Structures are given as structure tokens and as C-alpha cells.
Amino acid sequence: MEQFLQQIASGLANGAIYACVALALVMIYVSTDHINFAQGEMAMFSTYLSWQLMTWGLSFWAAFILAVALSFVMGVVIERLILRPLHSAPVLSIIVVFIGLLAIFNSVAGAIWSYLIKEYPSPFPKSSFGIAGVIGPHQLGVVLVTLIVLGLLFVFFRYTPLGLAMRAAAQNPQMARLVGVRVDWMLALGWGLASSIGAVAGIMVAHIVYLDPNMMAGILLYAFASALVGGISNPAGAVAGGFIVGVLENMVAYAGNQIEKATGIYIIGNGEKLTVALIIVIFVLTVRPAGLFGRVVVKRV
Amino acid sequence: MAALLEVSGLKAFYGQTQSLYDVGFDIPTGGITTLLGANGAGKTTTLRAICNMVRTDGTIRFDGKNIRGMATEEIVRQRIAHVPEGRGTFTTLTVDENLRIAAYTRRDKQGVKDELDRVFAYFPRLKERIQQQAGTLSGGEQQMLAIARALMLKPRLMLLDEPSFGLAPLIVQEIFRILRRINEEEKVSILLVEQNAALALDLATHAYVLETGKVVMSGPSDVVKNDENVRKSYLGY
Numbered sequence: 001m002e003q004f005l006q007q008i009a010s011g012l013a014n015g016a017i018y019a020c021v022a023l024a025l026v027m028i029y030v031s032t033d034h035i036n037f038a039q040g041e042m043a044m045f046s047t048y049l050s051w052q053l054m055t056w057g058l059s060f061w062a063a064f065i066l067a068v069a070l071s072f073v074m075g076v077v078i079e080r081l082i083l084r085p086l087h088s089a090p091v092l093s094i095i096v097v098f099i100g101l102l103a104i105f106n107s108v109a110g111a112i113w114s115y116l117i118k119e120y121p122s123p124f125p126k127s128s129f130g131i132a133g134v135i136g137p138h139q140l141g142v143v144l145v146t147l148i149v150l151g152l153l154f155v156f157f158r159y160t161p162l163g164l165a166m167r168a169a170a171q172n173p174q175m176a177r178l179v180g181v182r183v184d185w186m187l188a189l190g191w192g193l194a195s196s197i198g199a200v201a202g203i204m205v206a207h208i209v210y211l212d213p214n215m216m217a218g219i220l221l222y223a224f225a226s227a228l229v230g231g232i233s234n235p236a237g238a239v240a241g242g243f244i245v246g247v248l249e250n251m252v253a254y255a256g257n258q259i260e261k262a263t264g265i266y267i268i269g270n271g272e273k274l275t276v277a278l279i280i281v282i283f284v285l286t287v288r289p290a291g292l293f294g295r296v297v298v299k300r301v
Numbered sequence: 302m303a304a305l306l307e308v309s310g311l312k313a314f315y316g317q318t319q320s321l322y323d324v325g326f327d328i329p330t331g332g333i334t335t336l337l338g339a340n341g342a343g344k345t346t347t348l349r350a351i352c353n354m355v356r357t358d359g360t361i362r363f364d365g366k367n368i369r370g371m372a373t374e375e376i377v378r379q380r381i382a383h384v385p386e387g388r389g390t391f392t393t394l395t396v397d398e399n400l401r402i403a404a405y406t407r408r409d410k411q412g413v414k415d416e417l418d419r420v421f422a423y424f425p426r427l428k429e430r431i432q433q434q435a436g437t438l439s440g441g442e443q444q445m446l447a448i449a450r451a452l453m454l455k456p457r458l459m460l461l462d463e464p465s466f467g468l469a470p471l472i473v474q475e476i477f478r479i480l481r482r483i484n485e486e487e488k489v490s491i492l493l494v495e496q497n498a499a500l501a502l503d504l505a506t507h508a509y510v511l512e513t514g515k516v517v518m519s520g521p522s523d524v525v526k527n528d529e530n531v532r533k534s535y536l537g538y
Contacts, residue, residue: 161405168391168402175389177373179403
């Protein structure tokens with residue numbers, strides 16, 4: 001029983017990370033119809049920034065806040081300088097640009113900080129944090145931090161005029177212009193926010209997966225899966241999808257372990273987690289192409 | 302009467318295709334002007350050209366200032382409100398959000414609230430539906446919402462693209478009554494594009510007739526209404 005709860009808890013912690021990256025993907029998708037393949041590498045880069053700031057003597061949380069702020073600027077600058085000129089470029093060109101960004105961030109991080117795997121600290125005190133035997137201090141901390149970030153985002157989008165303008169710009173850019181919304185800037189802000197959310201995810205997961213330029217590759221796949229499961233155009237769905245994928249992959253591995261223990265036959269284990277996640281995605285998309293919480297968009301032709 | 306909007310030599314292009322050739326007209330301050338014409342004459346394109354939503358050439362002066370080539374959102378911020386055809390509302394946002402978006406740059410909460418009350422005085426129905434998603438409103442209510450949102454911009458000029466489109470006659474009458482009140486009480490000048498020429502000529506003080514991207518006739522509505530060609534082509538008697 002205790003092991004079962006542990007697996008759920010660790011699933012939630014992973015799920016929180018997937019949820020953040022999935023949300024970052026969805027935020028850019030809803031306003032531009034593109035999936036930013038470089039989202040994970042941008043998050044990795046942000047995590048290195050925070051590591052660099054810490055080695056220069058900043059405390060964890062000071063480095064965290066500064067790295068998230070720098071990531072925001074990075075996102076805005078990438079949108080303004082690289083994607084704005086490609087405004088009316090065909091989809092394939094934009095995909096190539098995303099893949100290019102992915103490669104650039106990866107190799108620049110490697111060049112600056114080397115490909116050696118680094119340890120990354122956890123800010124959550126070992127004692128007095130977490131529930132003994134169920135959820136570790138870092139896992140609980142990750143879940144709490146992501147929930148706070150998601151809560152802040154919800155309040156921002158739901159209750160502030162700027163959040164409203166960003167939603168309007170994403171839903172109908174032409175109309176938004178006609179009510180005076182500076183849509184181009186809203187897109188740039190969206191990139192900044194997505195980049196910041198990615199930074200939070202990277203910094204939170206680095207203690208678990210260690211810091212290296214390829215740390216986000218697998219996580220981006222999981223996040224992509226989460227976003228698709230939840231409905232690629234639904235931010236709340238992406239978050240739910242993140243937690244669902246996080247918990248499910250652990251449950252499947254757990255069930256596999258139990259079966260192996262009982263019968264001695266190895267069917268499935270930790271090594272197949274990603275495979276399982278992707279099977280879930282294919283299954284969900286077969287049954288519900290718009291995702292679990294997605295709406296089917298009917299377009300007039 | 303000084304002209305609020307002066308358009309001259311206006312050309313518009315969709316890609317390589319030219320759809321306006323040398324369109325010119327003046328909109329007097331405080332008046333209601335209508336653009337008439339058959340399908341494809343360039344009425345909608347003219348409105349889109351004013352807001353820089355198509356590629357244009359020529360001059361468009363608003364209050365004496367050249368606005369051609371300005372970004373759409375900056376033109377809107379000169380207080381030109383465009384109500385596009387086909388009930389342009391944000392369907393996934395609530396009625397309240399649809400209205401507030403037009404005032405999102407304003408920091409004075411009380412001012413925005415007063416503005417909302419003023420708008421609801423014209424459209425009491427919208428107040429009843431304030432938390433409803435715009436997409437769930439009836440066609441007439443969505444059109445009202447689009448006009449109400451334009452009004453939230455405190456416009457000096459309102460561009461209306463076929464507000465009667467697809468609506469029941471009674472609703473259309475109600476909307477046109479409200480438009481007349483808005484024009485008189487808020488001193489909003491109006492440029493109205495309509496298929497329903499009879500209705501438009503009743504409301505408007507001035508009329509322009511477009512044909513394949515050119516102005517072929519203009520004058521006070523009474524004169525245009527009694528022109529034989531207009532009667533035969535657009536009024537059907």
C-alpha cells in the first residue's frame with residue numbers, strides 16, 4: 001500500500017512538470033497554431049541560467065526568480081526577432097525554425113556549460129517537509145510550486161485586463177485588433193510567459209533528472225503527450241493531461257513490477273514508461289481526436 | 302458641416318487582385334452615411350480599407366489627419382470603431398468580457414463601469430446575459446453585443462458592416478432604432494454598409510452607391526432614394 005501511494009506521489013510530481021511544459025506548448029499553440037519544439041531546450045537553457053546565477057553566489061530562490069524573469073525576456077526577444085519576420089511564412093518553414101532553435105539552444109548550452117552532467121540542488125528542506133514514506137520533500141515542493149504557478153496564471157488570464165486581451169488576441173486576432181488590442185505584442189507576451197513557465201518546470205525537475213543539455217528531451221515528449229491527451233487547444237486540459245500522464249506511467253510500471261513479483265514474468269517495467277505514455281496518446285487520439293477535454297472545432301469552408 | 306472622414310483615390314488589393322478603383326467620399330461629422338451596392342461592389346472592402354485590413358493606396362483622412370497605412374489597432378485607438386460583418390464577437394468570452402476588452406487599456410475602474418452602464422442603457426438585453434458566453438447568444442443579441450462593444454471604444458466614427466445580416470425584421474428594426482439613438486445622443490458619426498437599401502436610406506442622411514469598386518452616384522439619401530436607377534437596382538420597384 002505504502003509503495004502504491006509513493007508511486008502516485010511521484011507520478012504527481014512528474015505530472016506537475018509535464019503539466020507546466022504542456023501548458024507552455026499550449027499557450028503558444030492557441031495563439032499561433034504552432035507547436036514550439038524548442039520549448040524544452042529553452043527550459044533547459046533557463047535552468048542553466050539559474051545554475052549559473054547560483055554559482056555566482058545567489059540563493060536558490062533569488063536565482064529562480066531572476067532566471068524566470070530572464071526567460072520571459074528571452075521568450076519575448078525570440079518572438080520579436082525570429083518569429084515576427086516569419087509571420088506569414090508557411091508552416092514548414094516555421095517548424096524548421098523551431099528545430100533550428102532546439103539545436104542552437106542545445107549546442108550553445110553545451111558549449112558554455114559543457115555536456116557533463118551536473119548535480120542540481122533542491123530548495124526544499126529534507127526534514128519537516130513531505131510526508132514520511134509517501135511523498136519526499138522535493139516531490140511535494142515541486143507539486144506545490146507548480147500549483148502556485150498555475151494558480152497565478154489562472155488569476156492572470158481570468159481576472160486581469162491584460163490577460164483578457166491575450167485571450168482575445170488568441171481567439172480572434174483580427175477582431176482583437178478592431179478593439180484596439182496590440183495583437184503582435186500579445187503574441188510576444190505569450191512567448192515570454194511560455195518561456196517562464198518552462199523555466200519553472202526545468203528548475204523544478206533538474207534535481208530529479210540532473211542538469212545536462214539533454215535533460216528536457218524526454219520531458220518534452222511527455223509534455224507533448226499530455227497536451228494532446230488533454231486537448232491541444234485547452235490550457236486546463238493540458239494541465240490535467242500532465243497529471244494524468246504522470247500518474248498513469250508510474251501506475252503502469254508499478255503494475256508491471258507487481259506482476260513480475262507475483263509470477264516472475266517480466267511484462268513491463270520502468271524502462272517502458274515512455275512507450276506506455278505514447279501508447280496512451282495514440283489510444284486517446286484514436287477514440288477522441290480532440291483530446292479528453294478538447295472541443296471539436298468546426299470550421300466553415 | 303466639416304467632413305470627419307475624407308476618402309479620396311482609394312484603391313484596395315487582395316493579393317494581386319484589385320477590388321477598389323478610385324473610391325472617394327466624405328463623411329460629415331455627426332451624420333449617418335450609407336454605402337450601397339450589389340454583392341462584390343466593394344462595400345465591405347471599403348470598410349476594411351479604412352481600418353487597414355487590406356492593402357490600400359490613396360488617401361484616408363480622419364479629422365484632417367492621414368490614417369492610411371497606420372496599424373489597425375492604432376486606427377481603432379483614434380476612436381474609429383469597426384463592427385465587422387457576421388457578428389464579430391469573441392464567442393468563447395462572456396458578454397461582460399467582450400465589452401471590457403474594448404476598455405482594457407483604461408485604468409479608471411469607475412470610468413469603465415460608467416461606460417458599461419451607459420452601453421447597457423441602449424442594450425438592456427445584454428445586461429441580462431452578462432455572464433453568458435457570447436457564442437450562446439442569439440444572432441440578434443450577438444449583433445447587439447458587437448455594436449455595444451464598438452460603443453465601449455467611445456468612438457467618434459462607427460463603421461457598421463451589414464448589421465441586418467441574417468436577422469429577423471423585428472430585430473433589425475430594433476437595432477436600427479438603437480443606431481439612430483446612438484447617432485443622436487452620443488454624437489457618433491456612422492458609416493453604414495447595407496444590402497437592405499430601403500432600410501439604410503431611411504436611416505442615413507447621405508448615400509453613396511458603389512459599383513465594381515467605383516462610386517457611381519452620391520447625394521443626400523432623399524435624392525438617391527428617388528433616383529430611378531437606384532430604385533430599380535436596389536429598391537426593387
